[in-house]
Amino acid sequence: MPTASGDPTTGTADFSAAPLADAAVPDEWDNGQDAISGQNSTEASGEEQQPTAGEATTNAVPGAPAPVHRPTRGRYRGNSGGYELDLRVDVDSVPGGPKVLRKASGDFFSTGGGTKAYFGSFVVDAPTVSWTATRVVITGVADYTWETAHVVVRITIPRSRINQRPGAATVEFLRPPSQLGATYVCPYVSPYFRTVEWEQDSVTGAVPFLSYDTASLPQPANSPARILTVPRAYAEAGIELLVSGTANVIANSQNGWTNTELHGAMETNFSLWSNAPQWKLWLLVASSYEGMAGVRGIMFDAADAFQRQGCAVFYDLIQGGDPETQRSMLRTYVHELGHSFNLLHSWQKNLAKPPAPLGGNNGFADLSWMNYPQNYQPLNGNGGAAAYWGAFPFQFTDNEQNHLRHGFYRNVIMGANAFGAGAADIEPELFDEPLTDESGLRLDLRADKNAFSFGEPVVVELKLETTDLRGRSTHNHLHPDDELVNVAIRQPSGRTVLYRPLLRRCVDQDQTVRLDASRPAIYSSAYIGYGRDGHYFQQPGTYQLRAAYLASDGSRIVSPVLRLNVRHPVSQTDNQLAELMMGEEQGKILALRGSDSPSLRSGNDALQEIIDQHGTHPFAVYARLAKGLNFEHEYKSLSPDKSELTVRPPDPKSGIEQLTQVVKVSEQGNGVDNLTLNLATRRLARAYARQGDLEEANSTLDRLMRHFDTPAFKPYVVDAVRDQVDTTKARLTAEFGD
CATH class of the missing domain: 2.60.40.3880 (Immunoglobulin-like)
Structure with a gap:
């Protein structure tokens, strides 16, 4: 049971909860192999060094004898007083291994009976690290997710030789100046700081990415040549990405995937999926994204209480077997999965909660998986994709690695805090x-x-x-x-x-x-x-x-x-309509421009009630727009066994019924804005063309042109609309003409 104070850092150590003996270790340690770097450890023997306060070191010395000690880093776990501590130590490495970030961090879970619940997290930045021939002592003041008087953390880890299993970490929490609180003995678990199960499916015809040889194309001198897979890229950041189950092939359609279809596919096909925080994520190699060109990937699971569990990449846009394409494909996979870990784009980090510092040039100068190559713009010198690839070392930046390894539990784990922030x-x-x-x-x-x-x-x-x-x-x-x-x-x-x-x-x-x-x-x-x-x-x-x-x-x-x-609102009707418009499901449907998702059924019912009972009210135009756009295109859903793709075909008749009213009211100045009117009119023309009435489709587009071809609009705006109208006519003729 938890301690009386409800604080895992107080109380007296319960040494019976965890043995002092060494824990079982992964097989990769048995032969002195470094599981993350993939190289033999090269830590030097010889004199022990005493780093200065806050200095994290290794004993690697050029030309030194064969290594004798394992690096002091990785994940440890132990129990005391009704709490479990998941500890991460990041003060030591080996050449070719992950960069040392000079931190220690941990997550606490309260335990009782057969249950476990998250309690809180802490991180020690720039601790003092002292080394002797037999042990490493890490000491520093921690930042906690809760208030506690025991702010000092002291971690003692025995130094293990290459042919020994890693020893357990003893973690003490102290109230300044030296009052001892709780003590945890944490056996060694893994060389990785966090472990995530990754499930990947692909649609028929899409070939998932396998690996890229970084020596295939020129690369910066500080980036060693190696074969990179997606799990390997994360391993270099200290994160273990375990491929879970088999890579299933699911049915596809000729048209692209919408946001709601992707979310529905995740709920149906992600065997590990659950509406709960868990170190599990899903990636779908889909064909294409419907509605917008140039979208290489999407982290679509950002619309409910348990976000960041699913993402997709779009094979039609990223496919290819040449080195340039394979390199870009690797970046797209790593980038989208990075969003699932709650990493923002390089230029958005200052908008997160908690904010992270932007790199140079408002983040555009970051050499990171989370930047866009074409956006790369150093403060001095040429930017763009060629410059990015010429300098990119195939790694996350320091503050991104800090987030992945040491970010507070709920800010990183899939299904917990919303993307980018807890608020x-x-x-x-x-x-x-x-x-x-x-x-x-x-x-x-x-x-x-x-x-x-x-x-x-x-x-x-x-x-x-x-x-x-x-x-x-x-x-x-x-x-x-x-x-x-x-x-x-x-x-x-x-x-x-x-x-x-x-x-x-x-x-x-x-x-x-x-x-x-x-x-x-x-x-x-x-x-x-x-x-x-x-x-x-x-x-x-x-x-x-x-x-x-x-x-x-x-x-x-x-x-x-x-x-x-x-x-x-000034009347009962105003209040009733506001309630019908402002439900969570209605908001999602409006943002998604319509949806058939069963999870949004009550939202669709509310919008239909506005149309049926308040059809002349100004709010009805928005309900009709969402309904009409949704009717105009198909909706795909997958069977639970992933073998059958069900496609609800477009319903052009219903689409015309709703969009005609949207266009009519908006042309009179009482509906949607002109840019949305442009979209609605072109989709109305498409519905006519689907129905076989290409003449009425062209007439609808001509009416759109007449609406914009007036002195009220700038000439270059009129020209842009004319180009859109001409392009739409050509596409409809090619797709639906004789």
């Missing part, structure tokens, strides 16, 4: 205007209306334009879901939160746009009312919004503040 709160200063701005770009954030009804979906428009008509080149990823634009929302309560999209789609493709006199601006429309933290506009009052765009050269462009009012 959405951010510091408003992160969105302050730069002191100087010579980027030649300007960002604007606006909305069609200054006031929204309570419960009405909040949609904003982003505009990026050049202030230098000689021209500026940058990327065109302007939608917040692409994660190169962030939107901060200051709520009426004074709390500032970050809009965080439901899904982590990685648009890992260079899409450069030239802004100049002929095309001075680009636009994007985004529904930001619902994200991974739920509804962001949950109370009436005044909201202040600000967006930040990270340009290709690392410049951070901040928009002026946009003020929006959410009006108080």
Whole structure:
């Protein structure tokens, strides 16, 4: 049972809970083989060294005799007083092994009967490490996830020779100056700091990645040539990725996979899946992503209470057998799995909870698995994909390795804290205007209306334009879901939160746009009312919004503040409609632009009630939009045995019924914004074409062109819409024509 104080660091040691004898060790230690580096240990014998305070060392000396001691590192586990301690020691390594981070950390679990529950975590940064011929003593002040007086941690580990099994770690918790609290004896468990079970499935026709020889292409001098698999890449960071079960092949369809289909496939086919925190994750090698070009992978499991358990890579875009493609494929797999460990993109680390420092040039200078090669931009010198691959050592950065090895338990384990944070709160200063701005770009954030009804979906428009008509080149990823634009929302309560999209789609493709006199601006429309933290506009009052765009050269462009009012409901009908719109499932359906998922059935029922009983209310247009877009395309689901793919075909008749009303009301200025109207009209035309009426499809697109071809719109906007209309007509003719 837990100690009376409810604190695992207090009390008296219970040495009966764990034997002092050495624990069983993995077979890889039996022959002196280093399980992580894959090389024989080369720790030198000879004089013992006394490092200075906080210094982590090894005894490796060039030209030294054969090694005599094992490195002091890895995972240990022991019990005392109703608690289990999972300890990680990271003060020693060998040449070619993982980088030493000079830390010790641990997770506590309360135990009783046949149950175990997570209690809390601690980490000791830069401890004092002292070495003798027989032992290593690690001492430092810990940072805990709870309040405790026993802040000092002392870890004593006997030094083991190569032909011996590693000894147990004795962990003491002390209240300054020297009052001893709890003591744990923790036998050695593994050379890895954490172990994760990884299950991988693929669709028919997709060939999963196997390995890449880093000597196949030029690489930096500090990156030794080796054969890298996905588990090997994580092993170099100190994480054991165990391939679980068999790699199943599941049925596929010709069309791409949607977000809700991926989540449904995970629930059906991930044999280890559970709505609970666990060191288990799933990756699907799918064919393609529906609805957006350039998406190489996605961490789609970010929409419920147990996130980060599933991700996908898209074979149609990343396939190939040449070295360049294999190298990129490795990076895509490691990158998407990194999101499941709660690693953000290199340019987003400061937005996490807790925040991590950004690398150079707002993170674009990071040589990391979590950067995009085309985004790489060092402060000095040329950037881009070629420069990235010429300098990338195939590893995570130090702060990413720190997170993987020593991050607090709930911030790392799959199914616990939401992606990027345990909460959405951010510091408003992160969105302050730069002191100087010579980027030649300007960002604007606006909305069609200054006031929204309570419960009405909040949609904003982003505009990026050049202030230098000689021209500026940058990327065109302007939608917040692409994660190169962030939107901060200051709520009426004074709390500032970050809009965080439901899904982590990685648009890992260079899409450069030239802004100049002929095309001075680009636009994007985004529904930001619902994200991974739920509804962001949950109370009436005044909201202040600000967006930040990270340009290709690392410049951070901040928009002026946009003020929006959410009006108080004034009638019983207003309250009833707000309740119908603001359920969690309704928010997900609106964010996903419709879904057939059985888990969202009640949300679909609520939207249908709005259409049936309040069809003339302004909220009905949003319900019709979600329903219409969903009817217009198919929905795929997999059988539990993974052998059968069920495809609900498109229902163009129902899609036309709903989208016609959306277009009609919006053309009159009482519906969705113009960018969303453009989307809805093109999908309506597609529904007509599916039904065999190509003439009406073209007529629908001509009406869209007439709506935009007026003096109310800039000439370059009209030209962009005309290009979209012409392209859509050509595609519909090719797909549905005679």
